[in-house]
Every structure is written in C-alpha cells, then in structure tokens.
Amino acid sequence: MEKNRLSEFLIEKSLVITAIFSIIIILLIVLFILMEGFPAFEDYGFFRFLFGMNWAPSDGEFGVFAMIIGSIYVTLLSLIMAVPLSLLCAIFMAEVAPNSIRRILKPVIETLSGIPSVVYGFFGLIVLVPIIRTNFGGTGFSMFTAALILTVMVLPTIITISQDSLRAVPHEYREASFGLGATNWQTIRHVIFPAALPGIITSIILGMGRAIGETLAAIMIAGNVVQIPGSIFDPVRTLTANIALEMGYATGLHYNALFGTAIVLFLIIIILLLIANYIQHKYKVDVGGGYL
Structure with a gap:
C-alpha cells in the first residue's frame, strides 16, 4: 500500500515539474523574442512598423x-x-x-x-x-x-x-x-x-x-x-x-x-x-x- 502511494506521489510530482518546466521554456522563448524585437519598435516606431507599407531594409524601411x-x-x-x-x-x-x-x-x-x-x-x-x-x-x-x-x-x-x-x-x-x-x-x-x-x-x-x-x-x-x-x-x-x-x-x-x-x-x-x-x-x- 505504501509502495503504491509513493509511486502515485512521485508520478504526480513528476507531472507537475514537467508542466512547470514547459511553461518556463515557453516564457523564456517569448521573453527572448520580445528582447530581440523591441529595439525595432523603439527605433522605428511600433505603429509605423505595424502599418508601414514598404519593406526595404537597405533603405531603412520596415513596414509589415x-x-x-x-x-x-x-x-x-x-x-x-x-x-x-x-x-x-x-x-x-x-x-x-x-x-x-x-x-x-x-x-x-x-x-x-x-x-x-x-x-x-x-x-x-x-x-x-x-x-x-x-x-x-x-x-x-x-x-x-x-x-x-x-x-x-x-x-x-x-x-x-x-x-x-x-x-x-x-x-x-x-x-x-x-x-x-x-x-x-x-x-x-x-x-x-x-x-x-x-x-x-x-x-x-x-x-x-x-x-x-x-x-x-x-x-x-x-x-x-x-x-x-x-x-x-x-x-x-x-x-x-x-x-x-x-x-x-x-x-x-x-x-x-x-x-x-x-x-x-x-x-x-x-x-x-x-x-x-x-x-x-x-x-x-x-x-x-x-x-x-
């Protein structure tokens, strides 16, 4: 009986740790993308970037x-x-x-x-x-x-x-x-x-x-x-x-x-x-x- 309870406890905690680890990975990916992309919004302007019609990196145009x-x-x-x-x-x-x-x-x-x-x-x-x-x-x-x-x-x-x-x-x-x-x-x-x-x-x-x-x-x-x-x-x-x-x-x-x-x-x-x-x-x- 004690062995079954221990197995259930270990499985439950393993699932919780796996779920938390997955969430942390997703958050790290999102944070990395935000950190790398934010300078473009800061230097070029978010709305100019979002609603710009021209995409010409050689001319400094980054409208998407x-x-x-x-x-x-x-x-x-x-x-x-x-x-x-x-x-x-x-x-x-x-x-x-x-x-x-x-x-x-x-x-x-x-x-x-x-x-x-x-x-x-x-x-x-x-x-x-x-x-x-x-x-x-x-x-x-x-x-x-x-x-x-x-x-x-x-x-x-x-x-x-x-x-x-x-x-x-x-x-x-x-x-x-x-x-x-x-x-x-x-x-x-x-x-x-x-x-x-x-x-x-x-x-x-x-x-x-x-x-x-x-x-x-x-x-x-x-x-x-x-x-x-x-x-x-x-x-x-x-x-x-x-x-x-x-x-x-x-x-x-x-x-x-x-x-x-x-x-x-x-x-x-x-x-x-x-x-x-x-x-x-x-x-x-x-x-x-x-x-x-």
Whole structure:
C-alpha cells in the first residue's frame, strides 16, 4: 500500500515539474523574442512598423502591413476551401461510412499530415504553378497557389479532430433523436453536429495555426512579393516567409525588425485564439449541469 502511494506521489510530482518546466521554456522563448524585437519598435516606431507599407531594409524601411494582409488572406482562403471539405469528410467517416471504408480512409488521411512541407512545396512548384500560369496568367506564383497547398496540408488536422469530436457525442443523443422519428441526416444536422461543435471549432483553430505558421511551402510558391494583393492570383509574402528568407543575412536594425515580425505574428495568433476560444465557449452544449 505504501509502495503504491509513493509511486502515485512521485508520478504526480513528476507531472507537475514537467508542466512547470514547459511553461518556463515557453516564457523564456517569448521573453527572448520580445528582447530581440523591441529595439525595432523603439527605433522605428511600433505603429509605423505595424502599418508601414514598404519593406526595404537597405533603405531603412520596415513596414509589415502588406505581409500581415498577405498572411491573413492566404490563411483565410485556405480555410474557406479546407473547412467544408474537412467537415463533410469527417461526417462521412464518423456517421455514414461502414467500418471497412473507415479503416482504409483514416490511416490514409493521417498519412497526409506526415508528409514534409518541402514535398508539398515541391509539388506546388512543379505541378500547380505551371497550371495556374497557363490557365489564369501571371507567373503562377500566387496567393491562390499557396492557399491550395495549405488546404491540403490542413485537411488531416481538421478531419481527424472533427471526426473524433463527432464520434465522442454520447450514443444516447442518437437514440433519442431516432426515437422521435428523425432521419439519420436530421440527427447529424440538428443533434450530433451542434453537440460536437466545440471540438470542431478546436480542429479549425489548429488548422488555422498550421496554415498561418507554414513557412517553406509559402516561400516556394507564394511569390514573395511585398504587396497587398489585388486578386487571388497576385503574389504575396507572408510573415513567416519574410523571417525565413532574410534572417540568414540580417544585421543591426534589420535583424531586430525580423524579430519584430515574429512578435506581430505572435500577437495575430493570440488574437485569433482568443476569438476562437470565445466562439468555442459560446457554443458549448450544457449537459446535466456541465459542458460537453
């Protein structure tokens, strides 16, 4: 008995120490980014940095607004394409598909998440860019091309978590709906989907984080032009691509400005997470005094 208590005590304390250590690492990373990026805000001005339209380090111009818009546009466009496809696939796998098909589809979809970003980027460079160039004009390096690749990259995340959320809905909900005479589709639409909505929103949040944080694929096929795109077929440069492209040779204020770019990206992600958490909390389903 004493041995079991000692084991539980050691496990509990180990978990606490691990959690505290993880928090400390995150705080140290955030502190390092803030310390390196703050000189850019101090010397150049935060609002001038945030809303400036020109990024020309050789001329002392460090405006990131066009890259903020580019990052948001690429992310939103990819989510517009990925979310409907992902939810339909998740509903099919969780509620419609027989077990034989589900056992095949699930590992295939999960395999997509293990493919390296450079492979996706290379596929876009060799296959998608020429197709876009031939059919829509321009160079083929565009916001639309990058969004197509990001759509494929975020599909596994949204599908897998959404499917798990749908299957986690208590079976009693289905039985009660069928008992009232509802069809399978009516049950999915009016009972199961609303009950699984918090988990589905979480999957979209994670997919959004994957899209906005993607670097290599965006570098290879987005065009890397610092501008606010006039159409989806114009080239753009994302915040992550800007950091990766220029960090290798940046010095002085230019170096600090790249860390300032990371701070801006960090703030954007925090704002998006706060919005998503608010929506998630708003649509939680009250079940027996608790939340589902």
